[in-house]
Amino acid sequence: MAYVNDVTPTPQQAQAALAEAATRSALVRKADKPLLLIPLVIAATYIAVGAVFALPPFAYKGLVTLLILGAGLAGGLGLLATVRAYSRRSRLLKLAVGIVFPLWNGAVTGASVVLGWWAPGSPVWHFTVSAVVAVLPLLAITALVGRSRR
Amino acid sequence: MTHPRHQLDELLTHPVRFSIVAMLTAADRAEFGFVRDQIEISDSMLSKQMNALEQAGYVKVRKAFVGKRGRTWLSLTSQGRRTFDRHLSALHTIAYGNTATARPLG
Numbered sequence: 001m002a003y004v005n006d007v008t009p010t011p012q013q014a015q016a017a018l019a020e021a022a023t024r025s026a027l028v029r030k031a032d033k034p035l036l037l038i039p040l041v042i043a044a045t046y047i048a049v050g051a052v053f054a055l056p057p058f059a060y061k062g063l064v065t066l067l068i069l070g071a072g073l074a075g076g077l078g079l080l081a082t083v084r085a086y087s088r089r090s091r092l093l094k095l096a097v098g099i100v101f102p103l104w105n106g107a108v109t110g111a112s113v114v115l116g117w118w119a120p121g122s123p124v125w126h127f128t129v130s131a132v133v134a135v136l137p138l139l140a141i142t143a144l145v146g147r148s149r150r
Numbered sequence: 151m152t153h154p155r156h157q158l159d160e161l162l163t164h165p166v167r168f169s170i171v172a173m174l175t176a177a178d179r180a181e182f183g184f185v186r187d188q189i190e191i192s193d194s195m196l197s198k199q200m201n202a203l204e205q206a207g208y209v210k211v212r213k214a215f216v217g218k219r220g221r222t223w224l225s226l227t228s229q230g231r232r233t234f235d236r237h238l239s240a241l242h243t244i245a246y247g248n249t250a251t252a253r254p255l256g
Contacts (some may be wrong), residue, residue: 007155007163008153008155008244009155009158009163009241009244010244011244011245011246011247012245014241014242014244014245015245015246017168017241018238018241018242018245020168020169020172021168021172021175021238024169024172024173024176024188024189025172025173025175025176026176027173027188028173028174028176028177028180029176031180031184081216084180084181084183084184085173085177085179085180085181085184085185086177086178086179086180087176087177087178088176088177088178090178091178
């Protein structure tokens with residue numbers, strides 16, 4: 001459509017348009033900030049469940065675990081509901097939460113069983129340590145995505 | 151045709167359409183209401199501009215339902231992204247006289 005561009009913006013108008021574009025871009029990146037908290041909520045839920053498992057047996061241990069899981073789920077979904085725009089970096093976050101974390105989690109669980117880390121009679125804190133190792137990719141991706149411009 | 155104005159896209163010379171596409175270029179997708187509120191235009195104005203951009207193949211509109219509540223999501227097509235990058239590059243040349251530092255925003 002080059003032939004229809006009879007009016008050329010002045011350098012000042014062009015600079016103003018570029019500034020406008022940068023401002024609009026930044027608004028989108030700001031809008032999906034709550035999304036960065038979702039991996040942290042999952043990680044916190046995971047570690048909290050691991051910590052409860054490490055405690056000596058007590059009444060309602062199962063109920064407490066369920067409550068933590070429920071709170072984590074509600075928190076994650078609540079955050080998701082507040083997001084009205086997803087920046088392009090959110091793809092990386094989806095990949096991390098939807099694919100990398102489950103795969104890594106499976107690998108940590110498998111290794112814990114195969115290597116005898118979770119053998120009967122092992123200290124219960126072994127479970128907590130495994131939970132902490134399992135959430136490392138979530139923490140790494142949150143830091144990475146949080147620092148990225150896109 | 152070496153003047154950078156020839157690289158400008160006519161559709162994007164409209165300030166509201168420019169703002170919409172500038173916003174969507176950084177977005178994987180954005181909700182209709184979010185774009186409307188940020189650009190400070192009415193529903194009907196946004197619909198009208200989205201129609202023009204959709205017909206040009208620059209944006210995609212998807213409707214999704216969460217329970218009974220419908221949400222309309224807007225996103226840029228790869229054609230829209232390329233066109234906007236070219237448009238920005240031309241603006242950069244007009245503003246600063248070279249393209250060496252022009253960079254897509256998305």
